[in-house]
Amino acid sequence: MTSLLKTPQESPSQEHRPYIGKILLQKELPLELSTHFTKIPSIKRKLLYNECQRCGNQKRFLFGIIPCAKCHQTHLYCRNCIEMGRVLECESLFCWTGEAPKWTCYDAPLSWRGTLTSAQQTASNKLVEVINEGKKEFLIWAV
Ligand SMILES: [Zn+2]
């Protein structure tokens, strides 16, 4: 049986950690870890639109066309995620399919054990009151 509240687990190996869940360009791919990645097409041409497999962009105006020195033809590239390095149609992306991330589960997430000052307590009470009354605006100024 799985429980929502797991005890902290062994974290993935330090070597894998920076790459888990990532989609990389060929030039970013660490050779020694390449077996943990699966090659996927970078841009899928669909009937009505194209789709960048790294950022999910489907907007026509966010694709550019560039001549490719390797293939001697023009290719699509994604302008939406170009800041992370150009995704060119003829180049594959490499998607992490190795070990899954193991997240630490905390017993009491987003909780705080402490004591509010009386002014904070007053503000807190007022805020809860406003939320319960369904009022939309309430300004709290805190430092
Ligand atoms: Zn993209």
Ligand SMILES: [Zn+2]
């Ligand atoms: Zn090419």
